[in-house]
Amino acid sequence: MTTRPRSALVPVLTIVAAIVAIWYGCAVLLNAPFERDQAERLGKETSWSNVLPATMAQDRPVLPAPHQVAQEIWKTTGEMVQKGRPFSKRSLIYHAWVTLSVTLLGFIMGTALGILLAVGIVHSRVLDKSLMPWIITSQTIPILALAPMIIVVLNSVGIQGLFPKAVISTYLSFFPVAVGMVKGLRSPEAMHLDLMKTYSADRSETFWKLRLPASMPFLFTSMKVAIAASLVGAIVGELPTGAVAGLGARLLAGSYYGQTVQIWSALIAAAILAGLLVALVGWVGNRINRRMGAREAMA
């Protein structure tokens, strides 16, 4: 992924430009009926030259134009910083931070759980045979459906704040890590394992000196999937708490009050966050893999 040829830049930019153009087109098409309606009600004749700019500047457009979303994002991030209140409740930075902290906590717990499970599975035949099928089945279950329940149940035991939401992220992110790590810990070739045996290395030495280093590329590939899943978990986890804080809460509040621009800005912010997180994990993974002279994982 990171060694993408530079020639991809032009096509990617072309597609992005096309998407933005289509977006503008759709915004005009979807928002125009409202403007016509307004004009008709006032008994005025309108022409496209009036409607067109108006579709770009509605308060609650059906589909906000890209620049409206960009303005909203700037208003709730950059401007807040300039005013010296980057963490006010109206600032998107504050909400993004809430979501980010849940995501990271859930991601760390999920990764730890995934690695532990993988270590257990690789070292114990019983665990492998009894647990692995359930781990796979667990992913065919729409876990996010559990989100409201986990929040409410943990809430009633008195656990509030980050943790209940992070539990959902954990559930979503442990799976890719567990499966990837099992693959990774099993990736050393028989020859290398035999070599360790001729050194009379015991299980833990084989684990630390051969299996673990060999699994690193697999770990980071699956961590990229895991952190994206963790973000989704965090956003969905914020829905049932009654739209208090976080990007998910912004989505819900926006949908209650018909604030489409707010929904879209929260959505774009979530997308940017996801892209940054995945890129960060990928970057760290590349650094470590290069230091250890490992190859890209064949997932």
Add this chain to the structure above:
Amino acid sequence: MSGTTILILALLFWVAAWFANARLSALNPKDDGVKTLVNIAIPMLFGAALLGLWEGVTRGFEVPAVLLPPPSMIWERITNSVPTLWADFQQTYLKAVLSGYAIGCGLGFVTAIVVDRSPFFKAGIMPIGNLVSALPIIGIAPIMVMWFGFDWHSKAAVVVVMVFFPMLVNTVAGLAAAGTMERDLMNTYAASYWQSLFKLRLPAAMPFIFNALKINSTLALIGAIVAEFFGTPIVGMGFRISAEVGRLNIDMVWAEIFVAALAGSLSYGALALFERRITFWHPSNRR
């Protein structure tokens, strides 16, 4: 029976199951049939032990049903409210998930075939598709609810968008999977574009396409259920879950989750079976 007895019995069952599993997994049967049987028996036993432990702990420690109802209570609730569950299943799965899944996967597939003809497009759309696949697309749910109304159409729309990109990316990757040798062979046969597409490249792409279909079957269910949290008529699995959580009827929530889990694993299993039929030539399916 008192709670403590049940707890002790459950613990005994757990230990016994663990020993049985240890024995079973140490076996190395030669016969293929026996081997499959053992490989199914072990996780089944493990699952049963887990259920037993759940039952024992909830009854033994008298965990309030609001926190975690015992499995027997959930099962009772399932059998008692089949009509409700069926109505919800119909609304969410049969209407929203299936239509959205079919449209989304179909669109992704067709787009991939079109995009595949132009290397320029392909180079542009692949990184974007990969990026979008990692995004929290579920967030478009409120927008879709606004656009398409409260009924299942908006949920289907969310599902369409969610499954589109995995399908697109995987199909494009799959179409590139046929080897140069085979393609050259098709050329020497003077095969047209469509002939080589249908006879070589699509069959070669099948493992990738099925991979996307399997990922999407879970995504679709998640998308439809979560979209219902944003507004829905008074029927549907997502609606029922959020409503019953509010009323603290946790056993009903578990019943709904059971249905969702069953639907999810059955569709996944059906796809896996279908895949084995179609990609019988693939190394992972050979014996």
